[in-house]
Amino acid sequence: MLDELRAPATDIRRAGNVEAQGFGIAGPLLLTVRRFEDSRGVFIETYNRRDFEAVGIAEEFVQDNQSLSVHRGTVRGLHFQVPPAPQAKLVRVLRGRILDIAVDLRAGSPTFGQHVAAELSAENGLMFYIPVGFAHGFATLERDTEVAYKVSALYAPGCDKGIAWDDPALGIDWGIDPATARLSDKDRVLPRLADIGPCF
Numbered sequence: 124m125l126d127e128l129r130a131p132a133t134d135i136r137r138a139g140n141v142e143a144q145g146f147g148i149a150g151p152l153l154l155t156v157r158r159f160e161d162s163r164g165v166f167i168e169t170y171n172r173r174d175f176e177a178v179g180i181a182e183e184f185v186q187d188n189q190s191l192s193v194h195r196g197t198v199r200g201l202h203f204q205v206p207p208a209p210q211a212k213l214v215r216v217l218r219g220r221i222l223d224i225a226v227d228l229r230a231g232s233p234t235f236g237q238h239v240a241a242e243l244s245a246e247n248g249l250m251f252y253i254p255v256g257f258a259h260g261f262a263t264l265e266r267d268t269e270v271a272y273k274v275s276a277l278y279a280p281g282c283d284k285g286i287a288w289d290d291p292a293l294g295i296d297w298g299i300d301p302a303t304a305r306l307s308d309k310d311r312v313l314p315r316l317a318d319i320g321p322c323f
């Protein structure tokens with residue numbers, strides 16, 4: 124866990140079975156949900172509208188996505204949908220482990236171009252909330268990693284945009300050897316941040 128990136132513990136909000144902690148960049152939240160363990164195994168609430176709203180996640184989520192990345196070092200991103208179909212995302216890992224990244228693309232934001240990172244795994248059960256106005260991507264740190272995420276707007280291919288994961292201006296340490304990263308054809312040719320206009 125990248126503790127140095129988290130906001131002070133005083134910034135923790137709790138409601139029901141969820142606890143949310145902010146980062147140095149306003150907006151994204153790292154969520155911990157209560158695990159109910161018994162002799163059968165585990166139960167968790169992965170989303171509860173009332174409680175998630177109470178900790179600051181007010182969007183209505185309208186689509187659930189899931190991806191499997193077979194190889195360690197798979198990179199998906201950095202992606203975002205522009206208006207009129209911008210997406211907030213609520214990300215968790217079902218199997219394996221990722222380094223999840225959110226880059227601030229909000230015009231006028233004091234932290235524009237900066238990013239937050241969180242290690243999410245099936246084991247730690249953490250969730251990452253990424254508001255509208257951020258690009259999102261992740262690198263898989265284990266084989267056969269499955270990621271599930273809710274989004275607040277339907278997939279709109281015409282609004283689907285991206286920036287290069289390895290743009291030097293972003294300075295992201297993805298926790299993998301960049302030379303062995305596996306990307307989609309689409310992600311291999313994404314522009315750099317300096318080459319896109321204002322998006323949000």
Ligand SMILES: Cc1cn([C@H]2C[C@H](O)[C@@H](COP(=O)(O)OP(=O)(O)O[C@H]3O[C@@H](C)C(=O)[C@@H](O)[C@H]3O)O2)c(=O)[nH]c1=O
Pocket residue numbers: 188190199200202203212259260261277278307309
């Ligand atoms: C994202 C998406 C893709 N697709 C289709 C399009 C394409 O043929 C195939 C694979 O799409 P992609 O290559 O864009 O998948 P992927 O690279 O996994 O894209 C995802 O990356 C992560 C980091 C995100 O944040 C997501 O919002 C999304 O952009 O699935 C949908 O039908 N609906 C969707 O919502």
